[in-house]
Amino acid sequence: MLQPSGQPSESNPHPESQNTISGSVSGPTVQAGAIHGDLHFHLGQTAPPATPLPVSAQATGKPSPPLRVSKVAGGWVLALLPLLIFSAALGAVVDAATRQGPLVVKLALDLVIVALGVLALRLWSLVARRPFGALTAVVLDRCTPRRLAALSRTTLTVILSLEAVLALTLVVQEVSRGSGDPRSAGANGALVFLLATGFLIARVLVRPRMNPEPRANPVP
Structure with missing residues (x-):
């Protein structure tokens, strides 16, 4: 058996082996060697669980609503x-x-440019x-x-209807204004944009009907 100093006592049958229980320890520890005496168990206090930090939207990979709106609008x-540039x-x-001439003259010149x-x-x-048709397509x-083109037919129909209302309102407003009115600046470009996007939307809506998918022959 070991004395407090860590040296083997006289009754130790194996004086060549030594162990000590007086070492400095920290945390859950067991000191042992060739055991001929006491054992020293030291169990430290368990650390409290860490308080989880608040997880932000960026850490979870989910963008905030304003960021989602800005991404959609930017796209x-x-x-x-x-x-828009065209x-x-x-x-x-x-x-x-046309030097800010009447709307009819502006639309006629628009048609001439499109014809060219x-x-x-x-x-x-x-x-x-x-083939001219294939190249145009x-x-x-x-x-x-x-x-x-990826929008649903219902959404495209709603957008086309809104653009038709806006274009008609713009035409009525421009006709009511006199020739050379400075408020008419940019109205022709806005009307061209509405007509161009409206034509492309109508083409997307009509194209499946113009090119229907071939039907499989019924099996006899």
Whole structure:
């Protein structure tokens, strides 16, 4: 048996083996060696569980509602940006050419520019030796935003109806104004944007009917 000093006592049958129970310890500890005496168990107090910190929306990977709204709005702005730039540029050119003339003159010039674009597309199809209809379909598909084409038919119908109301309201408002009214600046570009997006939406709605899927022949 060991004395308090850690040295073996005279009754120790194995004086060559030593162990001590006077070492410094911390935490749950058992001191032992070649045991011929006492054992020293030291059980420290269990640490309290850590208080969980409040988890933010960014840590969970779920964006906050304002962030989701900003992402959706930004995606739509980027999707419609080419049409916005085209409409604004065409409206500015027509306004400058007509010197803020009547709306009828502006719309007539818009149609002339569109006709020139169709003529250029026709010449392109002749040079490329591609069918005019197929080439036109490819160009219109490229001009149609994917976000717009991915919407449901009900949503597209609602958007088309709203654009028709807005376009009609804009036309009535411009007709009621006199020629050269400074408030008419940009109205032609807005009308071109509404007509362009309305045409693309109508094409998306009508295209499944124009190109129905082939039906399988019934098995006899």
